[in-house]
Amino acid sequence: MCVSYWLRAVMSHVSTDSVRLVSGSGLCSGSVQIWDQSWTWLCEEALDLLGAEVLCRELGCGAPSILQGAVSPLGVQTFYCEGHESALRDCPRSGSWNCSSGAAVNLTCSEPLRLVGGASRCAGPVEVKHRGEWRRGANYDLWVGWDLGATAAVCRELDCGSAVSGEERGGFPESRVWIISSDCVKKSTVTECVTHSSSSSSSSSRGLDVVCSDLLNRPIISLSVLDGASEALPQGVRVMPGSKFRVKCSVEPQFPGGSFQLLSPTVNLTQNHTLPAVNHSAHFLFSDTGPAHKGNYTCVYLLQVFDHAFSSQSHALQLYVGDSDSHLIFRVLVVLLSIVTIVLLLFYCCKVRARGGARETPEVELELDVFSSS
Template identity: 70%
Template sequence: MFLRVLLLSLWCWGVLCAWVLSAENNSSAESYSLRLVGGASRCEGEGEFQRPGLNWTTVGPFDMTLGFGARLCSVLDCGTVLSVGRNTGLEREVVMGYPHCEQTALIQCFRTGYRSGSSLQLQCSDSVRLVSGSGLCSGSVQIWDGSWTEVCDGDLDQRGAEVLCRELGCGAPSLLQGALSPLGQTFHCEGHESALMDCPRSNSSTCSSGATVHLTCSEPIRLVGGATRCAGTVEVKLRGEWRRVIRKYGSWDQEDTVAVCRDLDCGSAVYGREKDDFPHSPVWLVSSDCVKESSVRGCVSGSHSSSSVVEVVCSELLNRPIISVSVSDGASELQPQGVRVQLGSKFRVKCSVEPQYPGGSFRLLSPAAPPAQNRTLFAVNHSAHFLFSDADHTHKGNYTCVYLLQVFNHSFSSQSHTLQLSVGESDSDLIIRVVVILLLKLLYILPMSYCYCKVRTRAALERGPSSE
């Protein structure tokens, strides 16, 4: 009896605790409202925040990033965030938003008791969005038709993808999955439209499970002034304008450099620094606390005038070298899988690279020697030549050029495609050999045939005419 009472008490206590926690969570998650006012649509304008029973209060723009703006757009049931800015006016009471707050409930990210003459200006797309992607510029495509609906496989072609990426403030489409059919698409874009919903539309079939369009647009970030796209001064495009970026607080660090190289798909971070050697001009301020989980563009939290620039070098710095084979004597033939050189001939493997940096060296990886003996030559006029004589079957196999260079006291390398080389006789030699063999056989067969016929004839004469 005592055990039954104890178990019943514990069960009641658990139910009560669960009810209290649920009530607290619902209260914190539901006890606020958010809206945008003064804009062209419900998804554009000045931010306002309201707690139950209180008046609407203007949202201040403190440290608002594009990534946090995306969170607000989602709460408003709008599309992808397009811009986050500020509007200056009369000083008034505001609530401040803190984008990097740790609480999951958005209400915990707003704090009261502030006065400011600035307010948050937020613009979200109201008719299209990308959801469940790795960043602001990737995800499954959805359109607004009274509710958010997915775009089906085959409903969007390349020109439609270009319009959509441009509408969302992203770069060109870099990956379009499930939308390769040029016929039967719902959206018939010509490519010059400013929004996807401006394109002529036709009816589409209902999407089957998983048959939706997933789009990845390139991040609007670039490195300028360097020898390749993976080295130079960092610039980000926001609201149609390219600007340099600098860190909002503190100095540029390795995590910031890692984020830049990641967004550019340029490999790992090698080098990054901020320096003052540029005329004062507008720059984008990056809130570095968020770059671990967002793109550099998603961490932009305002603008400023500065003479600072950020230089970044990523590991994929060098152009890919080119490998080719030529024969000084004998012959070579192009094969579907590579090159075939004639047995016993002298051949040359050339490693070259498009002019980019002076100096450097080339290492040839070949099957003709163990790895420790693979040869390295200094680059002369951006190329090196590796000579081989008396080609035999030990020379057949895969050949690869590796370009080596020192930049900013760091070692870089880039590897060519693999070239497969085979060693054998040429087709003409094979034909000659076959002809010679056939002639020799004929020279052997003809005398034998002559002798055989002569013996048969003599035997027939000796027997004489046959009698009836």
């Protein structure tokens, strides 16, 4: 491998003559520094989103995905970008941006790497943005070849799970490509492993085809009550005991076929928890809702494609069984009100009886006095 590959592999940031990202977790993330006679830190709230877009583009990265502690209130940022500028210094600015490292803005831009032409963003030919130009990637190490180790590095960089398959093949439209070292990407990022050799300017019909494990879209789970009352909650749905409800698993059209498995807390072994996907969805019916149905429900989409088994899991939907908190509170209030009413009635009756007894006492005394005098 060329020495230049190793030099690029040890770099922890991307930079231009005037701006750079340092101490980040990836090539296109880190704290922002600007050249002003020396490298100085860019302060928090110095950028708005338009300024972040300009900065990411200047660094040769994709769109900003995270701008921590930096989204400036309207009208108070240091750089006033319109979004079309090619460099941050082209934006009008006011005030100083120099601050300590502890108050510097942290920026994460999307990596200049993508898979195109596949059924999802986690499958397809590799394309790399280098020197401001997107091109198909081709392998550099002819003797080593493109293997699963290099494929795993691409999947990891794209946050697409683990490697399923990867190969270099022909049959692509003739076009200029970026030459990539398969051995280099196992130790560094793809963009740091693009060669600057003259072969990069030549046309080729070859390219890298990659399939990652997070190929499938995430399924969607929803719940509807067929009879009885229900209440939508931020974490799920509440249904009344004895109700019938239906859980729907669905997925955006991507591949034909497949099946859905429903993970649920029910212990009814006769319930079919795996159904084929019909029109990219499946419905699971439940009746006579009781305490056993309470808990989390999750859809798992299963599919065999490219001679491999894939799966994708939805977020969990929580089912509550019983009266809502408002109903319980209402019932408690009714009981308390009834108790208070009964107590008041008893108190009133006792008071009335006490008054009646007080009126009878003088008459008794009078009768006793008369009897005594006679």
